[in-house]
Amino acid sequence: MKFFPAKFFRNFRQYIFLSLLLTVSLLCMAQSDSPQLMKFRTFTFGLFSVSTEILKNVLNTSSLRSENLTLRQKNAEIQIEVNKLRKAALENEEMKRLLGIKDTSSQILLFSEVVYRVFSSTQGTLVINSGTKNGIERGMPVIAYGGFIGIIHSVDTEYAVIRTLKDVNFKVVVKEQGSRYNGILRWNGNSLKVTNLPKTAELAIGDRIVTSEISSLIPVPLTVGTVSKIINPERGLLSDIEITPSAYLDVVEYVFVLKMKSAQNPFYDLENDLRVNE
């Protein structure tokens, strides 16, 4: 009887260790978004990003020569284009001054490079080499060539994590540009779907989907993609649509962060509240 615990442990140790490890992982899941753990995670991914960026730079050295040549040519073309635009801008300024119209555009785009990306079937994140030192805040929308790709989820001083459209935890209100019907867009592990649209909405394959102004995350309309499939069940009054994203999320290398005014950014208040509560 004296040795019962030892015998019990010897016989069932694999189950004891399994329970222990699974409990630890469940606790981690429960505390995943706690501020303390977030700080630790941000620090860890910052460290990892540094090493990955070094590796990326080493691997990219060979392709730099040809890239430089192409960029020089592009640069020359853009210089001509900029001169034309400068002239147009001056004319525009002059016209606005004469008509008394104020400039209302407050969005600033911040160019950034993707350091690494992690896509599983249900979650998709990108890490970029810009952080709080560049003025990036949580909740800022991110666009790439083609359109909207996600929002800033976490920020370190040097790096930021983007939660992309291909993440089951990311939902955004979108609308069809023509009919203006709103719906919630979400990744279901296989495709991007907008659910619960009225059957009366006149939708067709190829219709353009943009972010809706009623979205608390993105108050400006940004292109998300086009309708690729319309799912009309026989019963009920609602239908679903599948979207093909305009931006190539799996191969994106460069992105633009939309530096919106903090007042427009719902995460800004959240962060402030957290700071006040601390």
Next chain:
Amino acid sequence: MNREYFIHYLIMIPIIIVQIYILPLIEVASVAPDLLAIYVLYTVLRFGQIPGMFFGAYTGFVMDLVSFQLLGGAMFSLTLSAFILGYFYSEIRSESFVKSGRFIYLTVFFAFINNLTYTLLTAYEVNFTVADLTLTLTLLPAVYTAVFTSVISVFFPKRYLTI
């Protein structure tokens, strides 16, 4: 065993970098082979169920940290998969085990359990169809991982693949 076992904890860091940075280059339909699953299975079959479970938990935890996905998700699924596949551990050492068909089958099994658990944990709110859950999100990536394993086993020298 101890020194050799703990070396694998260090080796896992560059393996994670390869998984995140190199393997997406050979993606097929947005699915990359799961090198972490292969490596955890290797340690399970080499060192046994309990060391394999701890190694799986460690690997999952580090992966969750650096990928910024649900913390504890990969940790849970890799630990559970290591526990189940731990029943295939044998004391008998074999140089050709990794090169054998049995290891490939076990890779499919391991990756399938891992993918299924991870998908159910991280996307419990989403209503998947049975076909999506069993085929597109779990079995197909597992089969691709097994194909990748067979390629590794062909090109790697035998002495590094001893179980």
